[in-house]
Amino acid sequence: MTPSERMANIDRQFDISMGVFDGRMRDEQAAIAGQRGARGGSGNGGNGSAGAAAEDGSGGNDSGTAGSAGEGNGGQGQGSQGQGQGQAGQGQQGQGQAGAGNASGQGGNRSGGGGGYGGGAKGGSGPNTVPADIPDGSDDDVVARQLREAAMAETDPELREKLWNEYRQYKKGS
């Protein structure tokens, strides 16, 4: 393996690992938002950090605030002068948007408001179903294991399929 290939491989591992992390954070925020919604109150502290989207793994821009996912009034996401109103996902149909975090607000403040982490799970098949072509995982290394766990725990079918694809590609490369 050439150094550049090796670098690319490590960067890929980074992307995967961050994707897993982002998924976990998103799930956690969705769970919090769900609790808040169940309580019937409105939240005030939605501060989800932007750029933590599993889909793009880009890291986003600087830290736009994100509203809470799910129900509730999302975060106020009030940046310095930015009045970014955290956009809450909608419980059942959350789109799992990446935090916009586009430093918008007014005048490009670092902490303009952004979108929520994403809403609750879409409906669909249960999260624990493992596609037929996925091996048993006995030889998984730490990244593959995290990826597998994230895919198994993911309730959004679209995102779950993406994670399984990542897993397949990672297993091919490793």
Added chain:
Amino acid sequence: MNRPMSLLCRSPFAVVVLAMAALALSGCMTRETRPLPRLTAIQASTEIPDSQLLDVGVRLLDENVPEDEKVREKERIFPDVRKAEARYFAMQLRNTMEGTGQWGQVRVIPADADALDVRVSGKILESNGMLLRLDIKVDDSSGRLWFQKEYEQPADTRSYKDGTGKPRDPFQNLYVKVANDILAHRQTLQAADLENIRRVSELRFAADLAPYAFQNYLTKDKKKGTYQITRLPAQDDPMLVRMDRIRERDYALLDTVNEHYSLFADNMSESYTNWRRYSYSELEAEDDAQRSAMTRKLLGAAAIVGGLVMGTQSNTYVGQAAGTAAVFGGAYAVKSGFDRSAEVKMHSESLKQLGESFQAEVQPMVIEVEGRTLQLRGTAEEQFQEWRRLLKELYENETGLPVATAPAAKVQPPAPANAGGSAQ
């Protein structure tokens, strides 16, 4: 004979009359409380450049619970209530600062989290629904102490009377004062200072995760505990770019932890307000009973003394009769003083029960939020370890230099903003 005694002997009748009048008055004394002015935090009126916008971490406050159970009982400190308050007050302060638009992100962070631009720490000195006293310390990532100050605030009783769903916090003025003081300090800093604080935060975070790559950008004055930037990495340094991505995740973790605290504060808010309201009312009644008991005892004693003196000195029947009446009146007053003391004990017991009851209510909430945030940070720690390993591999690959497994870091690394990513 000293002067007061001679006065007493000269005009015992006046003393008796005064004592009886005071006794009568003490029975109908009421506390008069003026409404407090409602302070508001200073809002941003001009745009703050991105490079000067500081992120703030409000650490969970120090609960300051005495070890000694007797002290706790005497000071009416309930450990789980304090634990809840340590989170609740931090969240109120955070909300106040966040609402001003003067800052970047304002988050409630665990007590050991570190690498944010401005850190607010505090200790609960007293909190009972009637009075809140906090010791607040503010410093920045470069290790510079902004200030340390004690704040004291009596409750705004209008909040206790407000029957709406979410009344203003009775101690909101205190949070406002803290927020305004922090702002006042920030306004004394030059733009370059603010930019420097932000750069130090970034480099401290980077030096913690990859000391072999970033430790030389900072030096620490061990004596003062301050950090100085010695040089800056190139903006397009690939390691720095990766570091920024990790930092985004660190923020995401902190935001999630903050959300847990926010939900916790919301959940406890109603019952906490009720507890403070009842506690205030009992404390007020206890205080009144205490003062009334003391007044009655003192004046009763004075009436007895005055009556005795008058009885012995008076040559008239009326005078002697008045003296006897004063003695009986005084004795009655002393007795009623003791009755009021019993009332004090009743209020005291009532306060204890209130505290225990609220503690039982809030305890599971505290356990839950502690558990969930710990679990979250523990999970994140695994991920941060993974990123540390990958960063090391990348660095070795890029530079061709092996990294010592346990580098002797020149900069004492702080925890990343979250403790999950730290190896403090």
